[in-house]
Amino acid sequence: MANSWYRYASPASFHPVALRLAPVFALAAAILAIAGLYVGFVVAPTDATQGEAYRIIYVHVPTAWMAMFVYLVMAFWSALALGFNTRLSAMMAQALAPTGAIMAALALWTGAFWGRPTWGTYWAWDARMTSTLILLFLYFGVMALRGAIDDPRRADRACAILTLVGAVNVPIIYFSVRWWNTLHQGASVSLTAAPTMAKTMLAGMLLMTFAAWAWCIAAALWRVCAIVVERERGASWLAPDPALKGVT
Amino acid sequence: MNEFLAMGGYGWYVWMAYGACALAILAEALALRSRRRRALETALASGDAVSSGDRR
Numbered sequence: 001m002a003n004s005w006y007r008y009a010s011p012a013s014f015h016p017v018a019l020r021l022a023p024v025f026a027l028a029a030a031i032l033a034i035a036g037l038y039v040g041f042v043v044a045p046t047d048a049t050q051g052e053a054y055r056i057i058y059v060h061v062p063t064a065w066m067a068m069f070v071y072l073v074m075a076f077w078s079a080l081a082l083g084f085n086t087r088l089s090a091m092m093a094q095a096l097a098p099t100g101a102i103m104a105a106l107a108l109w110t111g112a113f114w115g116r117p118t119w120g121t122y123w124a125w126d127a128r129m130t131s132t133l134i135l136l137f138l139y140f141g142v143m144a145l146r147g148a149i150d151d152p153r154r155a156d157r158a159c160a161i162l163t164l165v166g167a168v169n170v171p172i173i174y175f176s177v178r179w180w181n182t183l184h185q186g187a188s189v190s191l192t193a194a195p196t197m198a199k200t201m202l203a204g205m206l207l208m209t210f211a212a213w214a215w216c217i218a219a220a221l222w223r224v225c226a227i228v229v230e231r232e233r234g235a236s237w238l239a240p241d242p243a244l245k246g247v248t
Numbered sequence: 249m250n251e252f253l254a255m256g257g258y259g260w261y262v263w264m265a266y267g268a269c270a271l272a273i274l275a276e277a278l279a280l281r282s283r284r285r286r287a288l289e290t291a292l293a294s295g296d297a298v299s300s301g302d303r304r
Contacts (some may be wrong), residue, residue: 053261099276117258223283
């Protein structure tokens with residue numbers, strides 16, 4: 001029934017579900033990360049040209065993908081929040097911003113420590129790196145904008161608009177290595193062509209990507225729970241919540 | 249073991265990248281836990297209020 005969809009659009013009914021799901025995703029992230037690190041460090045061979053330095057790929061690519069993907073998910077929730085004026089969608093967008101910022105920062109950081117041994121520099125004003133830096137600033141901007149507006153519902157709308165405008169940056173990051181001559185290499189994995197890397201390397205990278213994905217979901221769910229409690233406090237539904245009893 | 253940590257001479261770069269990731273995830277997890285606790289404590293302290301919650 002259409003009605004059951006709306007049920008979980010309410011913070012009151014979503015909160016217990018999110019609270020139960022978050023540890024499941026966190027556990028999945030831990031298991032996937034252990035498997036990914038095992039495949040990446042033990043099973044996968046040393047790269048012929050880059051030696052052991054290439055092993056940074058197992059954290060660099062997942063964090064870079066997640067930095068972009070989390071932004072797209074944030075834009076999706078922002079669009080819903082603007083279109084349907086639903087509180088929970090805006091809370092989801094709010095919950096995703098810090099996790100996305102962490103992923104963007106890690107992508108830049110791990111990229112710097114990969115760039116130094118392979119290209120000879122920690123940083124260059126290359127199109128992909130610059131657009132990823134802008135992505136990090138967009139996350140900061142969305143968080144700062146929310147902090148600057150006292151009324152949460154106004155902040156929801158302002159942040160949603162900024163997020164949607166900033167979404168134009170994501171395809172720029174993705175296609176930057178095709179549109180411009182960049183120091184950064186082109187895509188090594190795509191949906192349309194066979195991967196150009198060894199199977200075990202690819203397996204390790206995908207495991208780590210799913211681990212990062214699961215962690216982003218877990219972190220966003222935990223954060224949205226905190227946000228629901230922060231913003232809905234005073235609401236009567238919170239009072240009998242068993243979660244309130246377990247506070248220490 | 250030492251050989252593993254040396255990463256064929258790239259130890260500094262590899263472990264700086266991985267260390268930052270581990271640190272960031274750990275910091276995020278701890279921050280989330282304390283944020284949730286703080287939110288629940290404040291909600292409890294403010295008492296069970298009356299109205300439907302569109303306030304903060």
